[in-house]
Amino acid sequence: MISFTLFNYWAVIVLMMVGFYALISRDNLVKKLIGLNIFQTSVIMMYVSFGKISGGTAPILIESGGHGGDGHGVQVAGDAAHAIRDGAEILYSNPIPHVLMLTAIVVGVATLALGLSLVVRINEAYGTIEEDEITRKDNAA
Amino acid sequence: MTETMVQIVDVVLLILLAITGIAVIRTRNLFVAVMLAGIYSLVSAGLFVVMDAVDVAFTEAAVGAGISTVLLLCTLALVGYKESKPQHTTILPLFVVIVTGGVLVYGTAEIPPFGEPDNPAHQNVAAHYIHDSGDEIGHIPNVVTSVLASYRGYDTMGETAVIFTAMVGVLLLLSRGSLPKRVYHAGHWHKVKRGMTREDLIAEMEDEEAHDSTVVGGEDEEDG
Structure with missing residues (x-):
């Protein structure tokens, strides 16, 4: 059988870094929030991996x-x-990580809703949701 | 034998997730990105079932793949779905991500092996919850429900406080309340005077625009 002892954690780290990359390298604010969501889901996955018992x-x-x-x-x-x-x-x-992550998912969607309403408001005020354009307009003022 | 099958499903789903995540980064159409994010949530819900977290799985499928996608689509309807080309180099973010990932992988060396029943995480209250919640909480077979609503009920109460705060924030941001102090339009910042309504502001902007188009080469004289 393949060695499986840490594969899950490594895969979760890869997913986490995919979300992190979207968060720091893209200028579009909606894309950033999607990246944040991917990051959050992978953290949840890591906790659930801690709770798994083989054959359970x-x-x-x-x-x-x-x-x-x-x-x-x-x-x-x-x-x-x-x-x-x-x-x-x-x-x-183990049921405890499951309970904690149920809370995390719901709080995550609350964060997303708040972030998206900020994006809508920024779009209203600046006419764009690209971070570099927003900075340029701020500097032009 | 069945354990090997479970592991194969686990590996396949994790690879699917990685592919979906990279596709989200690569696409420049935000509508496609949102749909891929929904797929990502649904595949991760499948992975949660493989890892025995059925409650997390259906919450993720309902909230992550359902409500999040609806919220994102509503936002796209307001802000448009085109993403402009990235202006700056991606080498620095890539470097940061690789270093962070490397440090995290280095940290996994100390993590106890995946799926062992003797891991420290399973040694404390978890056993108590599984053995006694049937008697203590009373006829609730789902241990997660017992822990969520009873043993850790305060946690759930705090969660509702967080959601309430977020809801208040969303309402304050999206309600047509007070205007910002200044608004960027057609190349300048417009100061918003006290007592000005949204309609006044729009009228002022339109006036100025008409004025600007008659005066050729009107300079910006806005010292804030």
Whole structure:
């Protein structure tokens, strides 16, 4: 099997740098915001990678038959997130990064909305959304 | 065997994401860039499913691929979709990006291996949430829901405060409230006088434009 121990993190860093490059090298403000969004998604991806456990499943409790959803089918087995069901071990991935990233996604769209309304306002005042033209007009004043 | 399959899907999706991201940078049509950003969000939602984060995946698909795309398209309707050619060299940004990426890759040497159950991230409260949330919170099988709404409820409350602040900001920016102090139009800055309405300003600009076209070579005499 291919060595997989750090591939995910490296790929996420590549995506992060793609977003970062769009953010610092483009003059168009909408393009910058798209780059910021790409950067943000890759940070989310990095956190979710931290929470993944190989062979694990989504952190939704699987109940053993008969107990009817009271959570007793899940038992403690060791330090890691193990559970026992019909004698077979169920591994759940770590739910904490998922919770944190749910918050991050929603805050991200709030940031995007605020940034875009700034872009609309800048376009109203300057007639352009290219950063170099805005600077030129500012200097002309 | 199934783990290998999962890893293949993971690698393919990550490569697709990289291609989409580079295409976003290369295109000069903002409409295309926005559509590609939507595709990027959707593919990353697929990747989140592969990494067991189903809640993150459907939020990303709804918010990232849905609402963000709608917001971006609304903006494009107001500002146009053409991006001008970059004026300056791209060597410096490329250098910064490569150095930053190199430092980050160097930093991954200390990261525990991907997917190991013994990683430090899984050792503290995570096990408690998984073992006991079924009993403590009561009949909610989805651990993410329990943590989001109960164990870390304050986090979610803070999030709503952030969204409220952003909404107030958007409303203040987009409502036709007070005018800026000066407006750039047809080659000069126009000072906005106190008590001036938007219509007055437009009328003044049109007057000046008509005046400028009669006086040939009118010089800029605007010392701010």
